[in-house]
Amino acid sequence: MVLALLFVSSTAGADLRIFGYPAQEHAANAKLFPKWEGVQSRTLAAGADGPPCTPVGNLDCQFQKLKAVVARASQLPEDKRLEFVHKFVNRLTYISDNELYGMSDYWATQFQFYGNTGGDCEDYSITKFYALKLLGYDPERMRVVIVHDTNLNLDHAILVVERDGKHWVLDNNLDTVIDSARLYHLLPYFALNETHWWAFTGVPLPKRN
Secondary structure (H helix, E strand, O other): OOOOOOOOOOOOOEEEEEOOEEEEEEEOOOOOOHHHHHHHHHHHHHOOOOOOOOOOOOHHHHHHHHHHHHHHHOOOOHHHHHHHHHHHHHOOEEOOHHHHHOOOOOOOOHHHHHHOOEEOHHHHHHHHHHHHHHOOOOHHHEEEEEEEEOOOOEEEEEEEEEEOOEEEEEOOOOOOOEEHHHOOOEEEEEEEOOOEEEEEOOOOOOOOO
16 A cells, blocks of 8 residues: 555644554544545445445445355354454455556455455455444444554554454454554554544654665
């Protein structure tokens, strides 16, 4: 993914802390995050059932499989659902935006991600966000977080879910859901959900090759 860093001046207090760094809360801003706004608009337009699935072989029909997974996950104890969704979505193939869409950075909806049977890091995160929302998780407790992975020296997107006083990380590079307090290789830039965004402060600039 390609990341344009945001530098925001604000006197607001810290409203969030992940990976040891505080973040300031701001109202959603479509102008700052047009790709995220596009995902939400296309998701809303598609409705709860996703795009119509009529032609034989229509890629949109693949999304029905994800809905079936969500139905299966709903039968599990709540503490098992995060892990179930995380592992299932991670089974899909990593495919770069250049390969899929012919551009360096495109944020796909969960319908597109599942229809293509793959995508890149933010597509995994977006799909998990909406799958968990279907499961009844509060979207206010979930955030797509843009980070720098210092192990890979790459900008990256993950999903962070707040539950039981902890922030749980769902990362397509990790096999399991992990408490953010146990991870030291991710430097957060900003976080997004449907109503707000957060700018992290005090984060050191990553060393880049």
